[in-house]
Amino acid sequence: MNLTAPESLIFWMTLFFLIFFFLLTKFAWKPILKAVKERERNIEAAVDEAERVKQEMAKLKADNEKLLQEARAQRDQILKEARELKEQMLQEARAEAEKQRAEELAKTKQLIEAERQAALKDIHHHVAKLTVEMAEKVLRDQLADKAKQEELIRKNLSELKLN
């Protein structure tokens, strides 16, 4: 290898290296490293921000969920109450109806009884009347014999003694 005089290249290499080391440091490395660092800081900040927003969103979502749950529970409660009320009302109505029916029945029974009594009375009346008429007819035929008449009357009357 031809090296010429070693001091020549050592001198130029040292000179150029130092010159360009300072030039590159000032005009290239520092700006690039600074830009990269700044960008990294920005990215880090953005990531942190995103994380924060995500957490907030999760919190909001949880809140919403809770609210929804509460609403649902409330709805269930209301529905339950309504159902109970309905049941109660129905029961009440049923009881009322039952009572009314019973009353009606009682009234009807009374009425029937009264009617029956009336009918019975009527029948008694008719029977009595018929009997009397019959008796009259019979008597008219048989009243020739007075003693016999009385006897008969007495005997029949005792037999008739209601019902």
Added chain:
Amino acid sequence: MKVALLRTVFRVFVLLVLFSGPFSRAQEGHSGHAEAATGEAGHAGHEKVDAGEIVAHHTGDSHEYLVEIPFLLHKTIHLPVILWTGKGLSIFSSARFKGDNEGKVVVTDDKGNRFVRIHEVIYYADKVKPGDKVSALDFDKRPLDFSFTRNALAILIVFGLLFLVLYYTVKGYRNPKKLPKGMAGFIEPIVLFIRDDVAIPNLGKDKYEKFMPYLLTVFFFILFSNLVGLIPFAPFGHNLTGNILVTFVLAVFTFILTTINGNKHYWKEIFTPEVPKALWPIMVPIEILSMFTKPFALMVRLFANILAGHTIMISLVALIFILGTVYVSPVSGFFIIFMSFIELLVAFIQAYIFTILSALFIGLAIQEHEHGEHHTEETVH
């Protein structure tokens, strides 16, 4: 040289496609590049091709810079020679050596100093004679040389390219609210990777910022040098990180950063290691030595990896000329493509390794005393 060779290969490929083998014999040779031209298109064998010389020429440094774009441009730029003679600077164009590298052409500067060039090293003309065995280490025979050589220009090109790319990257960051556009898509992941996987794990979360610019500069310089070295034409194709002087300077910077940032605990570990006192005479020198071996390993690892890659590539091209037949070129071409992919991988891996080890060494020097540290130390060796 490499560029010329690759041009040759490129031409051979085109001709193979266009005319099939035998017709490519009609290829014209190029002037001025004896090794390449004579080896071209099946006419090799007349002249010996010294692959070692070609490799050495490409991977080494030179005062001349060959700008070449296949088919279009073929031009040698003579870079300035800058010498320190002890009495003052002496600056002149390397064109005055007229391509001579054997010490035959004597150049006289305006102060009357006379120089010759032997194997890309400039000596005082009156202290060496052509054919003398001299080396760059004979400091008494040569002036101090601060020439703006081919590799110096390559450093400037790589840093310039890096600066341009990063300039456009930073432009994309103008609006801080928006994602950066364009080049940032390529640069930013690497920057983040260096920060998150290299700097922070090794240097600690509260200390890494101070060293980020250095680690990034080193990483991108090595990466760009490696990648630029893979592009086979001007103004690219340099063997920069495969030059030991370049990696030496980088390793020295890591060493300096490690040493000046070393805390009390770091120095305590070196001069009073946690071993029985009887072992100190052995341990302390080892610890002191390890201060230097760490950056030395950094220097050699990067240098050797990249140099090996370039050497293999050029050797594969040279194979065509060594074997002297154009029919080898598809084989060479296939292996060059294959190697290029491996080198692409190596380009990233070596830049990464240099950076992470620098971070680790600095990290070891600055970390607070913890019990877990021995585990990290083990991974170094």
